[in-house]
Amino acid sequence: MMRHLRTQTPLPAPAIAQLHAQYTQSPDLVPMQTMIYVHVTAIEAAAAANHGVGVARALDRAWAASSSRGYRASVASAAIVAYISKLKDLDRAVTLFEETAASGVVPTRQALAALVQAVVQRHQRTRFDRLEKYIAQRADAIVPDTHLHNQLVRGIATFRGVAEAEEYVHAVMAAADASTYATLAPRS
CATH class of the missing domain: 1.25.40 (Serine Threonine Protein Phosphatase 5, Tetratricopeptide repeat)
Structure with missing residues (x-):
């Protein structure tokens, strides 16, 4: 599923903000797959900018958006990979993995x-x-x-x-x- 999402053209920042605003007003109107894409894109953008705090903020927003295990697994996994590959921060990646695993979500x-x-x-x-x-x-x-x-x-x-x-x-x-x-x- 994630491989398909990553091959799509990235959404421009205003579109991401609009989807996020729409989701917070009425979560049922935005499909789960779209929200995963929005949050994974935000995490990857923060990581590409070498902004670890931005990755953490995007992850916090994503975890607040849904309690679905599949959703959280996708978003947390994107953050783990971003910490390792872009930010070269293994300690944060392992900490996030341990927190994710402790919550019962399998990356x-x-x-x-x-x-x-x-x-x-x-x-x-x-x-x-x-x-x-x-x-x-x-x-x-x-x-x-x-x-x-x-x-x-x-x-x-x-x-x-x-x-x-x-x-x-x-x-x-x-x-x-x-x-x-x-x-x-x-x-x-």
């Missing part, structure tokens, strides 16, 4: 893969172990895709060794692809 696979990748790149084993445990506990809700699995395999290989990563591939991944085995290949 998207894209956000989880970005978190796992960032944690592994920064060699933070404790955080990796917590993320791996979270993903394993909620595997039914998350349904890890190849990209998320590959990030987990990379983390397991980094922190516990290639042998344990191979065990994970054979035990958990039903259909490992070439990219997974490339992750396990020795680097020269």
